[in-house]
Amino acid sequence: MVANARVDLSSDYLEGAHPEVLQHLVCTNEEQTSGYGTDAHCERAQELIRRACDCPEADVTFLMGGTQTNAFIIDAFLAPYQGVIAADTGHIATHEAGAIEFGGHKVLTVPAHAGKLNAEQVEACANGWEQDGTREHTVMPGMVYLSQPTEYGTLYSLAELEAIAKACDAHGLKLYVDGARLAYGLACSTNDVGLADLARLTDAFYIGGTKCGALFGEAVVIPQGGAIPHLVAQKKQHGALLAKGRLLGVQFESLFEGGDEGVLYRRIGENALRAADALREGLVARGRQLHVPSPTNQVFPIADESELAPLAERLGYSLWERLGDGRAVIRLATGWATCSADVEAALEALA
Numbered sequence: 232m233v234a235n236a237r238v239d240l241s242s243d244y245l246e247g248a249h250p251e252v253l254q255h256l257v258c259t260n261e262e263q264t265s266g267y268g269t270d271a272h273c274e275r276a277q278e279l280i281r282r283a284c285d286c287p288e289a290d291v292t293f294l295m296g297g298t299q300t301n302a303f304i305i306d307a308f309l310a311p312y313q314g315v316i317a318a319d320t321g322h323i324a325t326h327e328a329g330a331i332e333f334g335g336h337k338v339l340t341v342p343a344h345a346g347k348l349n350a351e352q353v354e355a356c357a358n359g360w361e362q363d364g365t366r367e368h369t370v371m372p373g374m375v376y377l378s379q380p381t382e383y384g385t386l387y388s389l390a391e392l393e394a395i396a397k398a399c400d401a402h403g404l405k406l407y408v409d410g411a412r413l414a415y416g417l418a419c420s421t422n423d424v425g426l427a428d429l430a431r432l433t434d435a436f437y438i439g440g441t442k443c444g445a446l447f448g449e450a451v452v453i454p455q456g457g458a459i460p461h462l463v464a465q466k467k468q469h470g471a472l473l474a475k476g477r478l479l480g481v482q483f484e485s486l487f488e489g490g491d492e493g494v495l496y497r498r499i500g501e502n503a504l505r506a507a508d509a510l511r512e513g514l515v516a517r518g519r520q521l522h523v524p525s526p527t528n529q530v531f532p533i534a535d536e537s538e539l540a541p542l543a544e545r546l547g548y549s550l551w552e553r554l555g556d557g558r559a560v561i562r563l564a565t566g567w568a569t570c571s572a573d574v575e576a577a578l579e580a581l582a
Contacts, residue, residue, distance in 0.1 A: 247446055296447060337370045
């Protein structure tokens, strides 16, 4: 790293693919396979994911990006008159340009607590609709949307997830978990929610690839096989069926194939967390306040507004929120390619 060189930690998908994923794509490039995800690589990746989730009956399907995945799954599970409950900081409520509403489903937001919602809020939202004498004129809650990790890098504990699932069951709500950064949750030392737990407690969740070492792609797990009828046809209606579907299968095959060093998906998460932990420790040691105690790959230092422009010359970051007192929260995100030199450069820029 050249002294004073600019480092970019504004996102966790700035690079292409992890070298092992890219090598697998290269090695299989000249194979001829059937299309639309019917090839042997997709079948192998689906089986590996079912095994990792301890859910042999699950439907596993691949899509190209997070917004597409959220829009498709929410639309596939909900009736036209239903909406989806989400934290007001949730991705579908903030950074998806109204994609869920564009598909005909209102996002019913509740106040977030460090990026999370809780079972009591689900109960209140569901009871509020059920007890409303004019409910036929309002949007019926039909699903709860969570992110694991959240948009603030925080994690739902197993107890929290079980409580939310119980509330969903009590009111006939579907539970859907956005796992765009799931690798970083699974690798976190404080995490107690595994893939098998998600398969047991949710109606659908996805394993993110785009932000976790793949060129692109997300793997949706629907624990109850057949829960979405005519899955392929519905994907195609949403423009979500990739003709060269094997490109998705090959990547997830690589991410979930076992080996002497373990599953690549977990190793990618572990590298990102080592870098994020070093970044957090360095920031605190230098007296920099953190906005939220995120344990995963997203770090949220607080900066004075006057620092933002000069800081951007040396450090790529995302402006996350303004606090209204002359300070702002910025986000730094680590990934599979983040190294110690990147961390040191970021700390030097923020000193």
